[in-house]
Amino acid sequence: MPEAVRRTFVVATVPVALVALLGAAAPPSAGSSGVGDPYFPLAGNGGYHVGHYGLTLRYDPGTGHLVGKAVISARATQRLSRFDLDFNGLTVTGLTVDHAKADFSRDGQELVVTPRHVLRKGQRFDVTVTYKGTPGPVTDPDGSLDGWIPTDDGAFVAGEPQGAMTWFPANNHPTDKSSYDFTITVPKGHTAVANGVLLGERTAHGKTTFRWRQSEPMAAYLATATVGKFQVEQFTTRDGIKVYNAVDPREAADAAPVLKKLPSVLEWESKLFGPYPYRAAGSIVDRAPNVGYALETQTRPVYDSAPSLSTLVHESAHQWFGDSVSLTSWKDIWLNEGFATYAEWLYDEQHGGDSAQQAFDALYARPASDGLWEFPPGDPGSGANIFGTPVYARGAMTLHVLRKAVGDRAFFRILRAWAAEHRNGNGTTAQFVRLAERVSGKNLDDLFQIWLYTPGKPNKP
Ligand SMILES: [Zn+2]
Numbered sequence: 001m002p003e004a005v006r007r008t009f010v011v012a013t014v015p016v017a018l019v020a021l022l023g024a025a026a027p028p029s030a031g032s033s034g035v036g037d038p039y040f041p042l043a044g045n046g047g048y049h050v051g052h053y054g055l056t057l058r059y060d061p062g063t064g065h066l067v068g069k070a071v072i073s074a075r076a077t078q079r080l081s082r083f084d085l086d087f088n089g090l091t092v093t094g095l096t097v098d099h100a101k102a103d104f105s106r107d108g109q110e111l112v113v114t115p116r117h118v119l120r121k122g123q124r125f126d127v128t129v130t131y132k133g134t135p136g137p138v139t140d141p142d143g144s145l146d147g148w149i150p151t152d153d154g155a156f157v158a159g160e161p162q163g164a165m166t167w168f169p170a171n172n173h174p175t176d177k178s179s180y181d182f183t184i185t186v187p188k189g190h191t192a193v194a195n196g197v198l199l200g201e202r203t204a205h206g207k208t209t210f211r212w213r214q215s216e217p218m219a220a221y222l223a224t225a226t227v228g229k230f231q232v233e234q235f236t237t238r239d240g241i242k243v244y245n246a247v248d249p250r251e252a253a254d255a256a257p258v259l260k261k262l263p264s265v266l267e268w269e270s271k272l273f274g275p276y277p278y279r280a281a282g283s284i285v286d287r288a289p290n291v292g293y294a295l296e297t298q299t300r301p302v303y304d305s306a307p308s309l310s311t312l313v314h315e316s317a318h319q320w321f322g323d324s325v326s327l328t329s330w331k332d333i334w335l336n337e338g339f340a341t342y343a344e345w346l347y348d349e350q351h352g353g354d355s356a357q358q359a360f361d362a363l364y365a366r367p368a369s370d371g372l373w374e375f376p377p378g379d380p381g382s383g384a385n386i387f388g389t390p391v392y393a394r395g396a397m398t399l400h401v402l403r404k405a406v407g408d409r410a411f412f413r414i415l416r417a418w419a420a421e422h423r424n425g426n427g428t429t430a431q432f433v434r435l436a437e438r439v440s441g442k443n444l445d446d447l448f449q450i451w452l453y454t455p456g457k458p459n460k461p
Contacts, residue, residue: 028118031083033110035173039141039330039383040161042109044173045084048074051124053178053220055168058185059192059227061154064134066090070168072127080119086165086172087111088147090133098125111169129169138162141384149291153248154190154227156288158295158302161330161386164220174326175426177217184225185209191230193246195223195298197280198234214298216278217424219326222298226284237263237281239270244282244300254306255285261309265316265347272346273317274416277324277423283312296340298323310344317343325422332429333386334377334452338395339415345396360400363393368457378429378452398451401461405447406440414439 031047034040054071068090088109095104097115105112111129119125135148135155140162147163149156157167164170171178184192188208196214203209214223230246237243243262247255262283270276284302291304294311296318303311321343322336345356354362366372371388377395380386403411414436418427421435433448450458 026079026121028079028081031078031080033084035175037173037329037331039386040173043086043162043330044176045086045110045171047078047080047083048076048119048171049176050074050171050178052180053168053170053223054181055225056183057167057192057225059155059225060187061150061190061227062187064150065132066135066148066167067132068130068168070127070129070131072129072169074125074127074171076119076121076123076125079121080115082112082114085111085113085127085129085169087129087131087169088138088165090131090135090167092129092131094128094130096128099128102127109165127169131169135167138166141382142387144292144387145290149288151228151286151288153229154186155225156286156291156302156304157224157226158291158293158297159221159223160295161221161383164223167225168220168223170220172220174219174221175328177219177326177424177426179216180212180214180218180223182212182214182225183209184212184227186227189229190227191232191246192225192227193230193244193284193300194225195280195300196278197242198244216298216324218298218323222296222323224284224295224297224300224302226286226302228286230284237266239267239276241266241276241278242280244280245285246282247285248287250287251285251306255283255303258307258309258312259283259285262312262316265313268347268350269313269316269320269343272343272412272415273320274419277319277419281319283307296322310347313344313347314340320419324424325419326426328426328428330383330386331380332378332427333380334391334395334398335427335429335432337387337392338377338399341392341396342399345400356400356403360397363397364460373457376451376453376455378448394451398448401447401451402436402444404461405444406436406442410440
């Protein structure tokens, strides 16, 4: 007993004295294993923000083997004794914090890092992770695959919502946006396509290295490093945007007439939504029959086959809504999908197709038992529903009801203000509602409450 008492005494007094010496700094603590997203509790991590990812990858499509190095430049947002990265599957072969070897352990998708020294709040630090293995996709709550998805000539790489962690260690939540450099080496004859601007391409000893730079902030799920045998086309638009298209030759004939319209689609969307947020654009058209979707990978959407014009319009609209203005919580996914779907309706309306009202009416005619009314788009209920029909279709219907309520002038001012005020940042549904009320001068609480949050088919607006 006396021994225990003495130990208690020591433990209690020494930290108090230390804290007094340090000017009452908070005790160091571990960064949390997630950022508190209700649908994906382990997505992202607490205690730091990432400013930049430098990713160096070597991929062999023949064996499916990947060798990687990630240099993650971060800043501590608390006194940090320990922090997590999201990383799933591949083997870590080395890990340093500021060039000093750090302890690490794996716990499911959490790579738990204990630096040699406690990190001060505000301290900048570099984490270098080397790794290798055979990457594969994750299965999402809705059963679809995302992440590193091997194809017959490379890999289709698309990370919404979880898959970034299948190919690089990340702070994998859209609330942490960062710039990126990619250096990707593949066998000669293959092309590796990432986000942003192509800085250079060099072939030596039977391998080609592609260097890409994404300067504007990007959420990890929007990163790509798609590899395949592609036909490549590069040009600069009238607005100075550098376009890089990579197309699987088997999809080229079907893709060509649609991809040709990309510059005019971006110009049209710029008129509606405000300036295009990035200096680069383009398309990656792969042949990936087991994927079943396209993704708005930043600056350069990736398509699992030749896209339709509507799909190109949709993924392009996401460059404003989703990529530049990113989610704060996956629950607000209608801010991405409702907006991109409404862009399709607007495109049709202004290019000789159905009006948005006709699109709305056709959907509204569906009976109350239809899947469209299964859950309200502002509250999908779980990660399994975030890509469900209501998020897209009823999300777009919500915007149409808003447009009718405030008039075209105010509506398009709201869209432009949303893109401008949250450019390269994040937004929430509550912020969008406040913005719509501010711009229109109307109380819109009931409208949004009914269309975004009330279960069942709403009454005719
Ligand atoms: Zn979408």
